[in-house]
Amino acid sequence: MTLRVVRGGAPAAEAPATAPDGARAYVELAGVAKTYRRDGRQTHALERVDLAIRAGEFLAIVGPSGCGKSTLLRLVAGLHLPTSGETRVAGRIVDRPQTDLGIVFQSPVLLDWRTALANVLVQVELRGLDPRAYRERALNLLAQVGLKDFADRYPHELSGGMRQRVAIARALIHDAPLLLMDEPFGALDAQTREEMRLDLEALWLATRKTVLFITHSIDEAVLLADRVVVMSPRPGRIERIIDVGLPRPRGLPARRAPEFVQAAELITGIFLARGVLHGAGGETTQDQNP
Amino acid sequence: MALASRRGRAFVAWLGHRGGALTIFVLLFVAWEAAVHVFGIKEYLLPPPSKVWSEFWRRHEIVMSGAWVTTQEILAGYALAVVVSIPLALAVAYSRFMENAVYPVIVFLQIVPKIAIAPLFIIWFGFGFTPKLLLVFLLSFFPIVVSSIAGFKSADRDVMDFARTTGAGSLTMFFKIRLPQALPHIFTGLKVGAALAATAAVVAEFVASDRGLGYLLLQYNGQLDTPMVFATIVVLSLIGLVVYYAVEVVERIAIPWHVSQQATAKDATL
Numbered sequence: 001m002t003l004r005v006v007r008g009g010a011p012a013a014e015a016p017a018t019a020p021d022g023a024r025a026y027v028e029l030a031g032v033a034k035t036y037r038r039d040g041r042q043t044h045a046l047e048r049v050d051l052a053i054r055a056g057e058f059l060a061i062v063g064p065s066g067c068g069k070s071t072l073l074r075l076v077a078g079l080h081l082p083t084s085g086e087t088r089v090a091g092r093i094v095d096r097p098q099t100d101l102g103i104v105f106q107s108p109v110l111l112d113w114r115t116a117l118a119n120v121l122v123q124v125e126l127r128g129l130d131p132r133a134y135r136e137r138a139l140n141l142l143a144q145v146g147l148k149d150f151a152d153r154y155p156h157e158l159s160g161g162m163r164q165r166v167a168i169a170r171a172l173i174h175d176a177p178l179l180l181m182d183e184p185f186g187a188l189d190a191q192t193r194e195e196m197r198l199d200l201e202a203l204w205l206a207t208r209k210t211v212l213f214i215t216h217s218i219d220e221a222v223l224l225a226d227r228v229v230v231m232s233p234r235p236g237r238i239e240r241i242i243d244v245g246l247p248r249p250r251g252l253p254a255r256r257a258p259e260f261v262q263a264a265e266l267i268t269g270i271f272l273a274r275g276v277l278h279g280a281g282g283e284t285t286q287d288q289n290p
Numbered sequence: 291m292a293l294a295s296r297r298g299r300a301f302v303a304w305l306g307h308r309g310g311a312l313t314i315f316v317l318l319f320v321a322w323e324a325a326v327h328v329f330g331i332k333e334y335l336l337p338p339p340s341k342v343w344s345e346f347w348r349r350h351e352i353v354m355s356g357a358w359v360t361t362q363e364i365l366a367g368y369a370l371a372v373v374v375s376i377p378l379a380l381a382v383a384y385s386r387f388m389e390n391a392v393y394p395v396i397v398f399l400q401i402v403p404k405i406a407i408a409p410l411f412i413i414w415f416g417f418g419f420t421p422k423l424l425l426v427f428l429l430s431f432f433p434i435v436v437s438s439i440a441g442f443k444s445a446d447r448d449v450m451d452f453a454r455t456t457g458a459g460s461l462t463m464f465f466k467i468r469l470p471q472a473l474p475h476i477f478t479g480l481k482v483g484a485a486l487a488a489t490a491a492v493v494a495e496f497v498a499s500d501r502g503l504g505y506l507l508l509q510y511n512g513q514l515d516t517p518m519v520f521a522t523i524v525v526l527s528l529i530g531l532v533v534y535y536a537v538e539v540v541e542r543i544a545i546p547w548h549v550s551q552q553a554t555a556k557d558a559t560l
């Protein structure tokens with residue numbers, strides 16, 4: 001039995017300081033809630049989330065649009081502060097933007113006036129480090145993400161997938177232990193997504209960083225993650241946490257593995273029950289993004 | 291020889307690029323010249339291009355000294371606008387107080403037809419250089435300040451969030467991200483401002499002056515010296531063109547990435 005289902009949203013009292021199997025938790029959210037207030041209107045984006053991400057774990061979050069996935073990621077990064085509850089990274093309370101991490105958004109947000117190489121190096125420049133010392137490493141990273149011959153190209157000369165690869169290299173250049181990815185493949189076509197997924201897994205296997213990966217593709221979550229957190233529609237809560245027992249590396253055939261099918265169907269079932277997915281049978285994924 | 295043929299090819303390429311516009315201009319002048327002769331149109335209504343040229347050549351010294359006066363007004367007023375508007379835009383973009391206090395005023399004043407203020411400037415500052423400079427300043431100022439504010443505020447939220455995760459100070463962020471990101475907007479404003487500067491100088495001279503191209507234009511007009519009216523308009527247009535093009539050259543040097551990005555976008559849509 002490789003597929004385990006763990007109930008999420010444990011009561012605050014037993015908010016896990018360690019992940020369920022006793023491994024050291026690198027990221028912890030304890031009773032975290034977030035309410036946005038704007039012009040007197042309130043949006044309850046997240047409602048009492050308890051979650052522990054183990055060091056070196058690849059954790060994916062799936063959930064419908066607007067369920068607070070990005071909010072959760074921003075809370076971990078310290079870009080937003082929780083309305084209640086507490087976020088910890090490496091044991092320290094998150095009360096300001098965190099710097100010991102790499103971040104990738106849905107759009108590559110590259111700087112138009114910099115080449116691919118310079119876009120990777122801006123990460124260290126902004127940190128006040130000498131970019132010359134990182135040049136070799138940046139070129140290696142670009143080669144690793146398949147952009148060996150594109151180091152001197154400007155963003156407008158690159159395809160969408162290539163730009164996102166630059167953004168990934170930029171998130172890795174300073175070798176931070178935590179990688180946050182907010183729907184990084186969301187704007188890419190299906191084939192590019194598949195390639196990016198395989199390359200990301202290879203990168204992760206080589207570095208074993210702690211990864212928080214947000215997506216609304218069930219396939220992507222199951223194929224990439226050690227555990228998949230399934231979120232309910234707004235206000236976001238953790239609906240279920242699913243262990244994915246697929247062996248790695250998970251190449252293209254992983255889609256036919258029974259573990260994959262089982263996990264994907266389980267998540268689809270949850271979404272159907274919650275009214276997130278409509279439509280009768282047959283569909284096991286919601287890979288088509290808007 | 292090799293050089294000559296390379297130049298020749300470059301010229302042919304340029305012709306291919308600009309040839310269409312050039313051909314239309316030439317045809318227009320030919321048709322104009324022909325029409326005047328064929329239909330016997332009176333010279334004070336529409337002089338043929340040849341007559342405009344010969345009259346200009348005969349009296350080019352007067353026109354050129356007028357052009358020099360107007361050019362000075364344009365350059366001084368425009369420079370003042372640049373020097374005042376960009377720091378002001380910075381202040382409005384980065385200070386909440388300035389944004390609340392000054393930005394609404396700018397938006398309101400922008401709606402006032404600036405040219406209508408020209409007579410007031412004459413009352414306040416007399417007939418000399420100052421009122422012209424101020425009108426040029428006033429017309430160039432608003433497009434530059436408004437687009438610079440937009441530029442400084444244009445930073446994408448995700449870019450800024452990425453920057454915050456690097457722990458960079460606000461000065462570093464400004465020079466590495468916000469300023470370069472603002473430059474394309476600023477240059478848009480600078481070009482609009484440059485295009486308005488010549489108009490402003492001439493209008494100011496129309497209102498009251500004893501020199502400059504606007505003054506000459508009114509003189510020639512009063513004398514029904516239509517060939518010279520045309521000649522003056524052409525010189526004025528050339529000044530505007532040179533100022534505008536100078537800004538564009540600076541833009542190419544300052545933000546080559548943006549210029550080539552636009553070129554790529556254009557190619558893609560063709």
Ligand SMILES: Nc1ncnc2c1ncn2[C@@H]1O[C@H](COP(=O)(O)OP(=O)(O)O)[C@@H](O)[C@H]1O
Binds near residue numbers: 043064069
């Ligand atoms: N800065 C903000 N101010 C106000 N409301 C916000 C803000 N960011 C997100 N929200 C709202 O919070 C909810 C969750 O948003 P988000 O975390 O972006 O969801 P997701 O990433 O899952 O699509 C949405 O209803 C969204 O409109």
Ligand SMILES: [Mg+2]
Binds near residue numbers: 070183
């Ligand atoms: Mg989101």
